[in-house]
Amino acid sequence: MTERSGPSTIVDVAAAAGVSVATVSRALRGLDRVSPATRERIRKVAEELHYVASPTATSLASGQTQIIGVVVPFPSRWYFAGIVSSIGKALRARGYQVLLFDLERDVFDARLTLTRSMLWKRVDGVISINIPMTEDELDLLGGLHVPIISVGYRLPGRASVGIDDAAAARTATEHIVELGHRDIAFIGAGMAGAALIQTPMSRADGFRTVLREHGIPVREDWVLRTDWTAEHSRELALGLLADPEQRPTAFVCGSDEIAFGVHMAAREHDLRIPHDVSIIGIDDHYLAGVFALTTVRQDLTAQGEAAVTQLLAELAPNGTTARDEQVVLPTELIVRSSTAPPP
Amino acid sequence: MTERSGPSTIVDVAAAAGVSVATVSRALRGLDRVSPATRERIRKVAEELHYVASPTATSLASGQTQIIGVVVPFPSRWYFAGIVSSIGKALRARGYQVLLFDLERDVFDARLTLTRSMLWKRVDGVISINIPMTEDELDLLGGLHVPIISVGYRLPGRASVGIDDAAAARTATEHIVELGHRDIAFIGAGMAGAALIQTPMSRADGFRTVLREHGIPVREDWVLRTDWTAEHSRELALGLLADPEQRPTAFVCGSDEIAFGVHMAAREHDLRIPHDVSIIGIDDHYLAGVFALTTVRQDLTAQGEAAVTQLLAELAPNGTTARDEQVVLPTELIVRSSTAPPP
DNA sequence: CTGAAAGCGCTTACAG
């Protein structure tokens, strides 16, 4: 009896239920001022007609899209994919969907710039993941008149969530120093001109700080820049380990992927881990376990959730506008078996 | 002079240019039947007013959203993240945006089911990545009346793009057999009850086929199921390698991540790769290089692009409706240094 | 080549 050729609209539901479209709208959205009996009847009819409100019409009328733009420079890398994934789940749980903006280009270390038409009137808010924005982009985002939050990268005057990179590096370095190492290398300072600069710099700084605190001289020729790939880091470590008379007994790595590269380099030199050389990373990458890598864990899920919580708080009817709040999440030392006292 | 408090609409542009909104609409969208002079004037005015059409209004009026839904079961895993990334770029190049549907749940191997309200009227098409759909879900997708394409998993009666999994496994196995191995294990058959079953089964079949072709008996106790994590695969390999009198000289792995686990297990047994044991994977994971892993490469970018091309072909005005076409992309043996003749 | 008007499918004051 209720077979229909086309999809049903709110008008169909109203007609079938014998009420006005306004009442259908209120009933289905759970607004008050609808009698329980009416609401129930409308619910039934809507269900029978397989009615689903057109999101596009709802958006136009209400001015809200229930969509959050998530802007990512390198969507397939571990860190970014993990954050996007957790943001997606947190948003889904609250009735939002995610429109994904991939800023990656073919050229290494280059990215697309944000444009007004990408986001304009499309999203209720935006989360940017570890992107150093230009002034122009910040202006553009401001002109959108929607809340914005940054994960990982601190944008001037804007809310952000992330970890304390310097502290994470300090934790890693302290673990190594406490084991008795004094000949320690750091791989993971920033590449010159690299797009992402805050994290590498902070982590390298954390490393230097701890050495100084312990009166260990910092050998700057053992503080190496890398493009943060395992492959490049492997090559760097291969070099540092070449001279048996003069080589580090431990590596503090700016990330787990860097540590993977160092691990491979050590093996290629027939060095035992951790007997001959200790390696510690930062991240707790999903492959850290197979490498038995000691590392400082950062919780991507917690960061994604915190970003969503912050953002939606601003979106709430009586939303706060603490737009420059900085949420700093804790990190945690995970001891596996890639670290030990020096030989 | 053109300072404005609120954002400008098509009405503002029309007024400022002294034409009707219909003309503005045609001019800005590049439709014909607009005089060059008028078009140019409208363009200028629109630019001055920073006019960007409201996508939500455009969608409601036109019935098209310029958005493609991308449905993913495990968004942060290498394969899925890579496909999503390439799909995003291909769509962006053609003026579409991606709405990301993450079906992952906390429970292992379980996923969310698609519901009508997730996609209804939101997207012009959907790409599902390696998802075995239920009948209900297929019905639902059919009821959406938008084109659908599956990457990786062949859905009955629907278009798909992917690689030939059995052929990839055959390539890998042949490489091993040609090196002279006869004691060969395969890790990567499907887990019982796993959600993803086609790929593991096909790859295991490819392995068995080649052994049979070469008259090598298949030891089923050396064809192992895994959850496809490096960690679990490492444990399995640790077991297989425990008995020096009776162990495989080579491992064909259903994926590179599996191969990483096997690599670690071999090292833990103080076995040399490839001298004592050969390992080959399938994928060409971004970390395959540091592992010096010989593997059979699948091109995620090509797969994402092919999916987008297929989908948009159906969306074109005079679109084909070859809805059950299967695009099979080639794979390629990449020889690094994890494989050699048996000891 | 251009415009007036209907229509897309909802939400939201405003009345009652």
Place this chain on the structure above:
DNA sequence: CTGAAAGCGCTTACAG
């Protein structure tokens, strides 16, 4: 508690 009507900002025949 419910309805009539305006409005969200476009696109699309239909006229001219």
